[in-house]
Structures are given as C-alpha cells and as structure tokens.
Amino acid sequence: MMKGVFSLRKLFCILLALALVLTSTAALAEGxxxxxxxxxxxxxxxxxxxxxxxxxxxxxxxxxxxxxxxxxxxxxxxxxxxxxxxxxxxxxxxxxxxxxxxxxxxxxxxxxxxxxxxxxxxxxxxxxxxxIEGYGLAYNADLLAKAGIDPASLTNINAIKDAFAKLDSQKAELGIDAVVSLAASVTNGMTWVTGLHNFNVYLTGYLPYGDTSVIDQVLAGQLDAARFQAYAEYVKLLFDYSDQAVLLTGNYDSQVHAFATGKTVFFHQGNWTDPNLAAENVSFNIGYAPHAFLPEDTQSIFVSxxxxxxxxxxxxxxxxxxxxxxxxxxxxxxxxxxxxxxxxxxxxxAVKQQPTGPLSKAVMEHAASGDIYSWQQYKLPDGFGMNTLGPIYELLANGTVDIAGFTALFTDAIATIPTL
Amino acid sequence: MRTKNRWVNVLFLFPAVFAFLMVIVVPFFVGIYLSMTNWDGVNPNVIFTGLQNYTTIFQAPEFLYSFLATTAFTAINVALVNAVAFGLALLVTSRVRGRNVYRAAFFVPNLIGGIVLGYIWQFIFNNVLPAMGRSLGLGFLQTSLIAKANLVVLGISLVNTWQYAGYIMMIYVAGIQAIPASLMEAAETDGANYPTRLVRILMPMMASAFTICLFLTLVNSFKQFDVNVSLTNGGPATIFMMKAINSSEFLALNIYNTAFARSKLAQGQAKAVLFFVVLVVVSLIQVWVNKRKEVEM
Known part of the structure; x- marks a missing residue:
C-alpha cells in the first residue's frame, strides 16, 4: 500500500519534469x-x-x-x-x-x-x-537664396566659413535662431551623429570611395595630425554656429524641428529624415552641401x-x-x-521607381554622378564611436575643452583601440 | 509515517527550491564563471582568462568614476529621500486637514514607471525650467540641471526623491501609527514639547522603520537604472583622469553598457560580481548599525 503511493508520487515527479522539458522546446514560432x-x-x-x-x-x-x-x-x-x-x-x-x-x-x-x-x-x-543612405550638410535653399549665397559654391572650408559668418550676421533678416542644426548630447543619445557620422568625415572625406587608409590607421591606434587638425577646426566651426540649445540639450526631434521650421539654414543629418521633414510640412527646397573640411574643392556626400x-x-x-x-x-x-x-x-x-523625399532624391543624384564618399565608421569597435568618442565631442560642444584639448583626448582614445 | 511526511515535505518544497536553484543559484555561479572568461555574449568559444577582467576594470577610469558617482548619488539620495519621506509622514499623521488625500497623492509618483518618469523630467529640466527662467529672468534656471556634469547627480536624486519618497513615507506612517498613543500623551503630560517628543519618544520607538527604509533606499540608490537611462543616459560628458567619460553613468548602467553596447559581456559580468560584493557589505553594515539602535517594547 505504502509502496504504491511512493511510486505514484515518483511517476508524478517524472511527469512534471518531462512537462518542463517539453514546454521549453515546444515554443517554436511558425513562419x-x-x-x-x-x-x-x-x-x-x-x-x-x-x-x-x-x-x-x-x-x-x-x-x-x-x-x-x-x-x-x-x-x-x-x-x-x-x-x-x-x-x-x-x-x-x-x-x-x-x-x-x-x-x-x-x-x-x-x-x-x-x-x-x-x-x-x-x-x-x-x-x-x-x-542606400546618405548624409551631408543639408541646406535650406530658400534661406541661402535670400542671403545671396549660391549653394554650388559651398565646396571647400573657406566657402563654408564665409557662408556661416554671413548667415550669422543676417540672423534677424532671415528669421533664424542659428546657422546649423546639430545635436551632440550624450543624454539625448545623439552621439551617433557626432561619434559615428561626423567622425566618418575624418575617416573618408576627400578619399576615393572604399579607400580604407585612414580607418586602417585609426584602428592601429593613430591619427594623422594635420588632417585631424583641419577636421577638429571644422567640428569646432559647426559647433560654434549651431543652435546651442539643440546642440547641448536637444534630441533628434528638436534637431529636425529647428531645421524644418526654418530656424536654421543647415542640418547635419541624412536622408532618413525625409519622413520627419514631410511630417512637419516642409515646403522649402533642400539640397546637400559637402562636409568640406579642407581647402580643396569637393561635392561629395557620405553614401552607403x-x-x-x-x-x-x-x-x-x-x-x-x-x-x-x-x-x-x-x-x-x-x-x-x-x-x-x-x-x-x-x-x-533593377529598381525603376524614384524616391520622392528631397534628401533621398539628392542622395540618388550624388550616387548617380559618383560624388560619394564611403562609410567606414562601423569598422570602429562596438560602442566606441557613441560611448567613447561621443563624450569627447560633447566636451568640445559645451566649451569644456578647446581644439587642443579635444585633439589630446581624441588621440588618447584612439590609441586605446588596439587594446580593446 | 515519518518517511511519508518527508516525501510530502520534499514534494511541497520542490517547486520553490527548483525555481530558486534555477533562477538564482545556478545563474549566480554561472555568472561568476563567466566573469573569468572572454565571452562577448555570442561567440560559443569561451576561453577562461582567470582574474584578468578584474584587473582590467580596476584600471578603467570610467568604471572608477562610475563607482564614485554612484556612491555620491547614494549618499545624497538616501539622505534626501528619507528626510523628505519622514517629513511627509509626520505631515500626514498630524491633524492637518485632508491628510488622507495627501497620503494618496504623495504615493502616486511611485506608480509611474521609471522610464516614463525619466523622459518627463528630462523634458522638464531641459525645456520647461529654462523657458520659465527666460520669461521670469532667473539666470540659474536657464541652464539645465542635468546638462552640467557637477550637478547632474543632484538632478537624478531630485527625480528619484519625487518618485520614491511617497513609498518610503508609507513605511514611516506605519511605524508612527504602531506607537501607542499613551506614550506620546504621557510625555506631553510630563511637559515635553514637540521637538523633544519627536527626538526622544517617536524616533527611537520607530527605529525598526528607519532600518527598513534606510536599507531600501540604500539598495535602491545603488541599483538605480531606469531613471538613469531615461533621464540622462549617462551624460553629460566630463573629464576624469585625462579621459572623457560620462558623468552620470551609474554602476548598473555602466555594467549594461559594458556588456551589451561594447560587447564585453564577461567584463560587464566581472563588474556585476564586484557590484554584488560591495552591495552586500554596505547593506550588512547598515543593517547592523541600525539594528543596534532599535528598542524592544
């Protein structure tokens, strides 16, 4: 009698264990x-x-x-x-x-x-x-026309510098808050714009499509001092002329909003913002200027x-x-x-259809004419661009460091890559 | 009969023990093992590396800063939450009109999820307060509290206090209500004024409530994650030991970022083991100190 009870319990235990094993493998989704x-x-x-x-x-x-x-x-x-x-x-x-x-x-x-x-x-x-996606320095063509700047002339660092200064002096007439809409804060998770997309300007700008010489050097832990100096000055220029509220505490939406409502002339984003711009009923003409950080002329944007x-x-x-x-x-x-x-x-x-978004169209035109630079930022170690480089950009943006400090922090951070 | 009882005991205990083993004990030891490997979270070829991860994390400025920031946050937060909660508890147990409404109202923020709350407060800090500062001409409001590396810990603490003080208040209220009214009345009859009664009668009599509340706030502050992620995401940046790092990346968030964003799961696990040890030691000391202050009825 007692023995019978025991075996029943044992059986129950075994069944329970079996049920546990079976249910864990039975949860396969269909399709x-x-x-x-x-x-x-x-x-x-x-x-x-x-x-x-x-x-x-x-x-x-x-x-x-x-x-x-x-x-x-x-x-x-x-x-x-x-x-x-x-x-x-x-x-x-x-x-x-x-x-x-x-x-x-x-x-x-x-x-x-x-x-x-x-x-x-x-x-x-x-x-x-x-x-395919592309980014560059998107501009509001209507505001540029109003300020008397030909977007086709924005092909080198001097032209961009002059344009920024001219636009900044006409803020009131143009009804803008700042020249550039760019967000850089860690808090709002915008370090992908700075630590990845903007850093790629250094990695591939002015190089033939697919050239890996600069990224290879970075992955070996080194920066090209002269090239980086020019790049750092360009970053500082972008930050100085950015809407400071958007730059330091803004998120993606506020960055898009500042450009879409005509409060800035330039916009550091790619063609994935087309739906966001359409949602804000943007009616002005939009095009892409290059991130031209050197004195040489270029028309290319970053496409991949x-x-x-x-x-x-x-x-x-x-x-x-x-x-x-x-x-x-x-x-x-x-x-x-x-x-x-x-x-x-x-x-x-084989695709015959044409995208309708203004930035997507501009990306297609650049791709068709071959005016493109590649994306190499994703060769950086996992999380490096956003978590390690991102904070350095923010320190330059909020004025904690100057170009020299920025370069020193950057050089140290890049030097750690081979040990990661 | 005795053997039969034992079997029944085992059977009844089995589900709880099984769950405890599989969910707590086994992962704990697997975790300790993983902290001594080079696992990235995906690759099946795991190599045993001994204590290498531990020596690496002790030399990482961002981890050391994260430790300091978490400690600072814990100190500020424990003081702030308990002071506010105790004050509120005194308020809602006094004879003030509408105290039941207050009691419910102070508790409500605790029912809002930390992620939602973090985004709401981010909007308040970054947009609402600066806008108010501009229209009222108040300079100190115009820069966001959470955009400054030296103030961001305080900002997170304010939000956490807003969220958590109501919950801790409830425990203090229960503690206050458990004190026999006759004690307080006797003291009053003997001529003790309110501050004396508060410090000499009320607070010693509810020492066990302090033990619990300090323990809860201490552990809660140390493990802060959801508000940290949504309110500041670790930002803003600051410089520490000549490196640019995130000024409000508390330990839990630092562990998460190490394990997942940087794909160094084993190193994150080593940090988690260390985090566990520190948390156990600190909370044991706290409970031991507090327990000595408790009085038996």
Missing amino acids: IVLSSNKVEIDGALKEYATAYEAQTGKKVTIDTVGGGADYGGTLKAALQSGAMPDIFVIEGPSGYELWKDYITDLSDQPWASDTDVAYQVDGKVVGFPVA PPSWYVVNSQGANIDEAKAFLTAMATTEEGHKYIVEGAGMVPAFK
Whole structure:
C-alpha cells in the first residue's frame, strides 16, 4: 500500500519534469521572423510582409527593435532565449565578426549580382543591403537664396566659413535662431551623429570611395595630425554656429524641428529624415552641401548602405528567409515597398521607381554622378564611436575643452583601440 | 509515517527550491564563471582568462568614476529621500486637514514607471525650467540641471526623491501609527514639547522603520537604472583622469553598457560580481548599525 503511493508520487515527479522539458522546446514560432532595427520603416515592412504572405502563403513576422533601444543587446537576448530570428541586421565588420557563426553565404542569390553594395567577405556575398543612405550638410535653399549665397559654391572650408559668418550676421533678416542644426548630447543619445557620422568625415572625406587608409590607421591606434587638425577646426566651426540649445540639450526631434521650421539654414543629418521633414510640412527646397573640411574643392556626400540583412545559418527556415529577401529585391511589389512604402533609396539596379523625399532624391543624384564618399565608421569597435568618442565631442560642444584639448583626448582614445 | 511526511515535505518544497536553484543559484555561479572568461555574449568559444577582467576594470577610469558617482548619488539620495519621506509622514499623521488625500497623492509618483518618469523630467529640466527662467529672468534656471556634469547627480536624486519618497513615507506612517498613543500623551503630560517628543519618544520607538527604509533606499540608490537611462543616459560628458567619460553613468548602467553596447559581456559580468560584493557589505553594515539602535517594547 505504502509502496504504491511512493511510486505514484515518483511517476508524478517524472511527469512534471518531462512537462518542463517539453514546454521549453515546444515554443517554436511558425513562419520566418525578420528582426529589423529601423523604426521608421516598420509600418511599410509589416505591410509588405502581409502582402507577401497573401501571395505565397508564407508567414513573415516583423520584429522591430529601435527608437533608441539597443538592437545588439536585444539580439543577444534573443539568442540566449533560443528565439534567434531567421533574418537579422548587421551594421558592418564588428557586427559581422560578432555574428559570423550565424551568417549564411548568399552568393548564389539572384539579387547578389544586381547591386554593388552587398556585404562581402572574402569574395562571398553575405549581406543584403537594406537600402542606400546618405548624409551631408543639408541646406535650406530658400534661406541661402535670400542671403545671396549660391549653394554650388559651398565646396571647400573657406566657402563654408564665409557662408556661416554671413548667415550669422543676417540672423534677424532671415528669421533664424542659428546657422546649423546639430545635436551632440550624450543624454539625448545623439552621439551617433557626432561619434559615428561626423567622425566618418575624418575617416573618408576627400578619399576615393572604399579607400580604407585612414580607418586602417585609426584602428592601429593613430591619427594623422594635420588632417585631424583641419577636421577638429571644422567640428569646432559647426559647433560654434549651431543652435546651442539643440546642440547641448536637444534630441533628434528638436534637431529636425529647428531645421524644418526654418530656424536654421543647415542640418547635419541624412536622408532618413525625409519622413520627419514631410511630417512637419516642409515646403522649402533642400539640397546637400559637402562636409568640406579642407581647402580643396569637393561635392561629395557620405553614401552607403547603413545595414545589411543576413540570414541565420543556424535557423530552421534558411530557404524561406532567402526566398523572402529575393522577392524583395526582384519583384515589382518588393521594389514598390522599398521605394514607395519605406521611402528608401534602393540598392538594386533593377529598381525603376524614384524616391520622392528631397534628401533621398539628392542622395540618388550624388550616387548617380559618383560624388560619394564611403562609410567606414562601423569598422570602429562596438560602442566606441557613441560611448567613447561621443563624450569627447560633447566636451568640445559645451566649451569644456578647446581644439587642443579635444585633439589630446581624441588621440588618447584612439590609441586605446588596439587594446580593446 | 515519518518517511511519508518527508516525501510530502520534499514534494511541497520542490517547486520553490527548483525555481530558486534555477533562477538564482545556478545563474549566480554561472555568472561568476563567466566573469573569468572572454565571452562577448555570442561567440560559443569561451576561453577562461582567470582574474584578468578584474584587473582590467580596476584600471578603467570610467568604471572608477562610475563607482564614485554612484556612491555620491547614494549618499545624497538616501539622505534626501528619507528626510523628505519622514517629513511627509509626520505631515500626514498630524491633524492637518485632508491628510488622507495627501497620503494618496504623495504615493502616486511611485506608480509611474521609471522610464516614463525619466523622459518627463528630462523634458522638464531641459525645456520647461529654462523657458520659465527666460520669461521670469532667473539666470540659474536657464541652464539645465542635468546638462552640467557637477550637478547632474543632484538632478537624478531630485527625480528619484519625487518618485520614491511617497513609498518610503508609507513605511514611516506605519511605524508612527504602531506607537501607542499613551506614550506620546504621557510625555506631553510630563511637559515635553514637540521637538523633544519627536527626538526622544517617536524616533527611537520607530527605529525598526528607519532600518527598513534606510536599507531600501540604500539598495535602491545603488541599483538605480531606469531613471538613469531615461533621464540622462549617462551624460553629460566630463573629464576624469585625462579621459572623457560620462558623468552620470551609474554602476548598473555602466555594467549594461559594458556588456551589451561594447560587447564585453564577461567584463560587464566581472563588474556585476564586484557590484554584488560591495552591495552586500554596505547593506550588512547598515543593517547592523541600525539594528543596534532599535528598542524592544
């Protein structure tokens, strides 16, 4: 009698343990999961996924992490919890190095030969370019015309200096608060603008597209003193002529708002701000001037895919994931989604549609004429641009250090890169 | 019969013990192990590196500053939260009109999530107060409190006090109400004035409430994360030991950034282990000191 009770309990324990084991493996999602880091295209991407499911019967779940949230951290958490997405995003070499065990070779995909900017490693295509993005010194053409400045003349540091001084002296007539709209504060998470995008001006400005000489030197822990001096003076110039409230305590929205409402003439942002500018009903003409920090002439802006989709090589749906990306790059619906739905500049030659946003148009024109510099900032170690360089820019912005102090802090920080 | 009881005990304890083992004990020891490796959070090839992470973090200026900033914040915050909470508790247990409304109102900020609250206060500090300063011509309001490296800790502390004082107040209120009215009346009859009664009768009689409240605020301040992230994100920048670092990146945020933003999970874990040790030592000392002041009824 007693013995019978014991074995029943044992059985119960075993069943309980089994149930625990089984439930943990049974939580597999159906269809494929795409993890995106672009909040601004979340709606369009979901719409496209729904249309794709209606057409092919394959379910695609879009999982967007963004709006200041930490994409890498979320992805690591997903990996640990066994919910690694089938398609995820890498932003360059540091992302590739981190995730290379989970990245599939996509060289045989039909879209791979249709683009110049796929992510390649050792001749193999591994990343699907999400789009092409570009940034420069965006300007309000109407205000420049009113001040009598020809935007086509803004091709070197002296022209930019003169234009800034002239605009600054006409603040009241033009109805502006400051010349430049730029945000640099750590508090508002704007160090991606300074520590990554602006630093890339030093890394690739005036160099042939894809030239890695300066970034290679930086990764070895060194700065080119003369080049950096000119760059630092340009950064100081931008900061001095920036709206100080936006610069020191502003966030992304306040930076966009200052430019969109005509309170500044220049705007240090890329074509991803098109939807934000449209939402503020911007009616003035917009174009891109170069970040010309040297006395030589240039017209180029910084253009590259910001990120690439990669397929999880350890996932259960590799073929479905590949098919989804192929459809995006090769079908009419996919092209419509990229350009009209998401408002992005397409990275594929087969795409016929033209984006309507003014900055996206300007990026396309620059890309077509070849007036472009590359993005190398994502070769920096993880978090280095935003967490280590970002605070140094802020110290220059709020006047704690001058150009010499800025250079000293920068030199020390760069020197630590090989030890990271 | 005895063996049968033991089995029943084991069965009833099993869920709690199992959960405790899997959620607390196992991760704790895995964490200590990971702190002695080079794991980046993704790569499956983990190499054991001994105490290397610990020697690295002790030489990192940003971690040392983070430690100092957290300690400063804890000192300011514990004093501020408890002073305000005790004052409010005295107010809402006095005969003031509408004290029940106050009691509820002071507690409400504690129900707002820290992230939301941080963004709201960021807006107040960066936009509302400077705008008021400009229209009233008050110079000291015109620069944001959280944009200055030497004042930002105070700014976070003010917000945390606003959020947390109501909760601590509730514990003090319970402590005050547990004191027999006869004691206070007897003291009053003997001619003790209000400050004397407060210091000689009320405060010693509620010493256990102080123990709890100091413990809660101490631990809460040390582990501050959500308001830190949303209010300042570690900023503004400052210079420490010739390096540009973030002036309000408290330990929890520093650990998070090390582990995830910089993909040095093992190093972040080493910081977390150290953080744990410091927190245990400090709170044990605090409870020991406070316990000696408690009186038995």
